[in-house]
Amino acid sequence: MQVALTINGAPRHLNCEAHTTLLGALRAQGLTGCKEGCAEGECGACAVLVARPAPDGGTRWDSVNACLALLPALDGAEVVTAEGLGSPSALHPAQRELAVRGGSQCGYCTPGFVVSMTAEYLRPGRQPGEHGAPNGFDIHALSGNLCRCTGYRPIQDAAYALGDPDPADPLAARRSLPAPGPARTLLQAADGAFHRPGTLSEALALLAAHPDAKVLAGGTDWAVDVNLRRARAAVTVAVDALPELRVFEEHPAFVRLGAxxxxSDLERRLAGRVPLLAEWFPQFASRLIRNSATLGGNLGTASPIGDSPPVLLALDASVELVGPLGARTVPLSAYFSGYRQTVRAPGELIQAVRIPRPLAPLTGFHKITKRRFDDISSVAVAYALTLDGGVVTRARIGLGGVAATPLRALEAEAALEGQPWTADTVRRAARVLGATGTPLSDHRASAAYRAAMLEQSLLKFYWASARTEVGA
Incomplete structure (x- = not known):
């Protein structure tokens, strides 16, 4: 099996298997600045830049975890590693600032930081004062990069010292040119076949012929199994580039988001117009992960601790499924049928997620974790309420981490609807919410802690809304 890539400006043809990661391939080529720290997308030591199409027809440089990218899925792509950014005699600005400001000690994490910093440095439209930074640098662009010896202050200083890209910078100039399109791939190797169809009909035909095929979108979940558990699929079907799954539509009655x-695409395109999603996006893993992860993939895994289901349940979202018998739309509240099980039939794909309008005006998302960012939820709670004259006329509460499936808190919703939005009402509803689900004790949290967090979450949401009203 052989794939074609452009790496640091030079075309290369690489032999690989169906489950070879980009990280493994780069290191085999001698590009050892790309490190393996965790093999599950948490440390960022393997970060690389990938050229992707921008809305204006040019190129956007996205930072991604090379350990989570299967090499066949990048057939035809353009990749830049830390070695491709600069040289000892001509450092890239991100490399130079990290060096002169003491942002590197052992150096293991440094190439990944340099790559993530460069992606944000090259972000179009960065304005002084944006994100509270003098140069508009979003420091959360580095949230997926971990350092264990330097300390983050000098790294942040380096990020805030970056100016505007030099027009002569090849990567900056490259932004005005089209990015390479996805290759239609059919590769056969000893460890399995890898297909990248060009149309939805081709994908559905492949799934009909191979019912047990692994459907690959961003790969941020499946690649962890590949790396850590040696999981293998006899047939893989990559669907991330299918035009039919990349729709983005805003209608008066709904918003339609391609699976x-x-x-990161969704966050940019929505630009805050769905406030609950805007609050949720920064709390989903890291920028490195969000640059690859998809809604379809997160819903497809059907994990009870996935972060998107609670938010989408609160938004009354529906899932559009398409398969050999045609298309159908299923309310997300009816989509999960058991632990990591759904009503999606064999051969069906998630095509899009539909969020109805008008949106509830009072929303919030609480993710209870051991770390503030880039962590797996112990409990996740999303709220979407409509008030009229101080009375709750409609309540939707989505929960994750408290049952075998994500679920709506129907009893707590009923305890709120028709009642005044007051502390007494909320205290009663919070007790109901705390008894919702069947939480388990595990290494992340005890069942009692999860129940307590449900109750405290609703109280916190109420008092936050009360402070907002007083401030107004």
Missing amino acids: GLTL
Whole structure:
């Protein structure tokens, strides 16, 4: 099996298997600045830049975890590693600032930081004062990069010292040119076959012929199994580039989000117009992960601790499924049928997620974790309420981490609807919410802690809304 890539400006043809990661391939080529720290997308030591199409027809440089990218899924792509950014005699600005400001000690994490910093440095439209930074640098662009010896202050200083890209910078100039399109791939190797169809009909035909095929979108979940558990699929079907799964539509009655769009794509395109999603996006893993992860992938895994289901349940979202018998739309509240099980039939794909309008005006998302960012939820709670004259006329509460499936808190919703939005009402509803689900004790949290967090979450949401009203 052989794939074609452009790496640091030079075309290369690489032999690989169906489950070879980009990280493994780069290191085999001698590009050892790309490190393996965790093999599950948490440390960022393997970060690389990938050229992707921008809305204006040019190129956007996205930072991604090379350990989570299967090499066949990048057939035809353009990749830049830390070695491709600069040289000892001509450092890239991100490399130079990290060096002169003491942002590197052992150096293991440094190439990944340099790559993530460069992606944000090259972000179009960065304005002084944006994100509270003098140069508009979003420091959360580095949230997926971990350092264990330097300390983050000098790294942040380096990021805030970056100016505007030099027009002569090859990567900056490259932004005005089209990015390479996805290759239609059919590769056969000893460890399995890898297909990248060009149309939805081709994908559905492949799934009909191979019912047990692994459907690959961003790969941020499946690649962890590949790396850590040596999981293998006899047939893989990559669907991330299918045009039919990359739709983005805003209608008066609903918003339609393609299942193949990355979370970063959705965040940019929505630009805060769905406030609950805007609050949720920064809390989903890291920018490195969000540059690859998709809504379709997160819903497809059907994990009870996935972060998107609670938010989408609160938004009354529906899932559009398409398969050999045609298309159908299923309310997300009826989509999960058991632990990591759904009503999606064999051969069906998630095509899009539909969020109805008008949106509830009072929303919030609480993710209870051991770390503030880039962590797995112990409990996740999303709220969407409509008030009229101080009375709750409609309540939707989505929960994750408290049952075998994500679920709506129907009893707590009923305890709120028709009642005044007051502390007494909320205290009663919070007790109901705390008894919802069947939480388990595990290494992340005890069942009692999870129940307590449900109750405290609703109280916190109420008092936050009360402070907002007083401030107004």
